[in-house]
Amino acid sequence: MKAMILAAGFGTRLRPLTTVCPKPMFPVLNRPLLEHTLHRLSAQNIREIVINLHHLPEQILDHFGDGSRFGVRLKFSCEDQILGTAGGIKAARKYLNGEPFFVINSDVVAEIDLPRVMEFHRRRRSRLTLVVREDASPEKFDPIEMDGAGRIVH
Structure with a gap:
């Protein structure tokens, strides 16, 4: 990798x-x-x-x-x-x-378990996989919204 x-x-x-x-x-x-x-x-x-x-x-x-x-x-x-x-x-x-x-x-x-991320990425056949986390101060950033399949829509 x-x-x-x-x-x-x-x-x-x-x-x-x-x-x-x-x-x-x-x-x-x-x-x-x-x-x-x-x-x-x-x-x-x-x-x-x-x-x-x-x-x-x-x-x-x-x-x-x-x-x-x-x-x-x-x-x-x-x-x-x-x-x-x-x-x-x-x-x-x-x-x-x-x-x-x-x-x-x-x-x-x-x-971050990067081999696990790569496995997820390949299994989903994604063009791009983004690793994110919840922030303690969410007011500082725009929210990330995902659809039911886990794809980022906003």
């Missing part, structure tokens, strides 16, 4: 900290946040990973290299300008070989 980690953003809500350190490199339990993500993916047998980069990319490139010390194979999709989620995925598609893959934000920490 493969994954793409979205890590190109500026981390504007964390300025001024992110002017010198990209958000995926913020230390959490003495390791960069992105390192925790790689370990979670590797533990679920996801070892081919593409990471898109833009803001301060050299810090991430220098720390992670080819990914071998983390038990994964990394490819980097460096963006000259921010492309957004869809643009970032489109720019990295050459590394994904047309097979199903996970897209994960670099700043999300969650315990």
Whole structure:
């Protein structure tokens, strides 16, 4: 299985900290946040990973290299300008070989059974499967509505 980690953003809500350190490199339990993500993916047998980069990319490139010390194979999709989620995925598609893959934000920490998600995705023959959760502050976000078959309609 493969994954793409979205890590190109500026981390504007964390300025001024992110002017010198990209958000995926913020230390959490003495390791960069992105390192925790790689370990979670590797533990679920996801070892081919593409990471898109833009803001301060050299810090991430220098720390992670080819990914071998983390038990994964990394490819980097460096963006000259921010492309957004869809643009970032489109720019990295050459590394994904047309097979199903996970897209994960670099700043999300969650315990998700990804092989189970992939099984669900394949069983449903979906073009896209979105993993969501109920939020403690639902007033901050638009609600997601699903039909009886579990498809998102709004």
